Amino acid sequence: MTETRKRSGRPAAGHALSLDQVLDAGLELLEELGAQGFGIRALARKLAITPMSVIYHVGDQQQLMQLLVERVHGEPLEEPAESMPAVQRVQVLLGHYMARVRRYPALTLCVFGDPRLFGGSLSAFSERLRHEVRQFDAEPELLFDLLVDYTHGHALALALAGEGAQPLAGAFEAGLRRLLR
Incomplete structure (x- = not known):
């Protein structure tokens, strides 16, 4: 046969x-x-x-990567209530974004490695976040950079920790509160 x-x-x-x-x-x-x-x-x-x-x-490969980035980040994040103070809106937005980065760490590293992948939805999210930070900070670009770096670092650390991430529960929010004082 x-x-x-x-x-x-x-x-x-x-x-x-x-x-x-x-x-x-x-x-x-x-x-x-x-x-x-x-x-x-x-x-x-x-x-x-x-x-x-x-x-x-x-x-091609570049288009594939762009499609993957949009697949993940094109889905709108849950919007914080407009009635919340801008500081709290930033906390909510970054919390949702951090969860997404944590779920797709390899994709995030690809974006870090290829600036051409930073566009579309990621660029729009960055502008949304910048707008919120400008509402309450005297040096919004500096704070924006610190918040983005902190969020990426924490999300990637949690992703790498895998099952061992439990001791870090709540640490992101605490660090974010400290940065936003």
């Missing part, structure tokens, strides 16, 4: 692959392998299709 090998390439009729499926698999694989092991070929292997099929859905 001859064993039939599964062909890679275009999915069989009735099993169409969507952009959402490609991006979901891409995010999962990026977080699993990190930036160094991730790419169109690795994603194609995971999806059991050809690299050209991946390119058909997402374009």
